[in-house]
Amino acid sequence: MLAANINDLDLTQCGFDGKPEFRVDANWFIHSGTGAQGSTIVYFEVxxxxxxxxxxxxxxxxxxIVEGTAEVTIGDETKTFGKGGLVVIPALERQVIKNVGTDTLKVLGFFPSTTVISGFDEVLHGPPTPSRVVVVPEPGDVMTTYPNV
Incomplete structure (x- = not known):
């Protein structure tokens, strides 16, 4: 059985260099490298x-949305969601998730693939190597980054 408790996860702090308002603490804890055969799950806090x-x-x-209040922007549409909210974000659509509440925003993200490639607006600092492109994961890896992209 592949299982985890989000309260026990170690989170990696990520953001854009010189822009402290952009921050996410995340753990991609279910994926092909951990034994998943058809999905990936990320837990993150803002x-x-x-x-x-x-x-x-x-x-x-x-x-x-596990806890907190999120302002979610997908493309040019923005809506606010509280605890229990569920949002479907289409592939390749730019997304921005802002914590507009008074408590830490806690979110689970579910993907129908064991490999997820993410492209960021700027170089993301926090993964093993700063990069605009992050691949989660290659089998056996925690995270692969491509710093020259």
Whole structure:
């Protein structure tokens, strides 16, 4: 059985250099490298007053708001979601998730693929190598980055 408790995960702080308002603390804890055969799951937190850096993914993402209040922008559409909210984000659509609440925003993201390629607006600092493109994961890897892209 492949299982985890989001309360026990170690999170990696990520953001854009010189822009402290952009921050996300994340752990891609279910994927092909951990034994998943058809999906990837990421858990992330966005501190109060911060914004998850703008990005897109090569596959559709379904996000579930575990706690907090999120302002979600997909393309040019923006809506606010609270605890229990569920949002489907189409593949390759740019997304920005801002914590507009008073508590830490806690989110689960579900992907229908064991590999997810993410493209960020700027170089993302926090993964093993700063990069605009992050691949999660190659089998056996935690995360692969491409710094020259």
């Amino acid at each position: 501190p109060t007053g911060h914004t998850c850096p703008g990005h897109n993914h090569t596959v559709e993402e379904n996000i579930f």
